[in-house]
Amino acid sequence: MKSLAYLALIATAGLSFAAHAEEPNQKADKSNPDRMICRSEPVIGSRLAKTKRCMTKAQWDEDRRLTRMQLEQNQGGRYKNN
Numbered sequence: 001m002k003s004l005a006y007l008a009l010i011a012t013a014g015l016s017f018a019a020h021a022e023e024p025n026q027k028a029d030k031s032n033p034d035r036m037i038c039r040s041e042p043v044i045g046s047r048l049a050k051t052k053r054c055m056t057k058a059q060w061d062e063d064r065r066l067t068r069m070q071l072e073q074n075q076g077g078r079y080k081n082n
Contacts, residue, residue: 033058 029035035057043049055063 033061 033056036054037057037060038052038054039060040050040052043051
């Protein structure tokens with residue numbers, strides 16, 4: 001029983017060291033457009049539900065640009081009743 005617990009402890013420690021070994025490279029390279037970014041977004045119509053969206057940095061930038069353009073187009077066209 002103790003040997004099984006020790007084996008599980010060693011396995012989780014090994015996995016955590018492997019996960020932390022990759023983090024410094026990701027933190028140092030924040031401008032990489034191919035870096036994957038995941039965000040949690042609320043579901044419309046629910047106070048508690050959230051969805052997770054994962055895209056590259058370049059895709060998030062393009063999504064932000066298109067959303068901004070659509071917002072400016074909608075706001076600009078609304079008040080032209082002169």
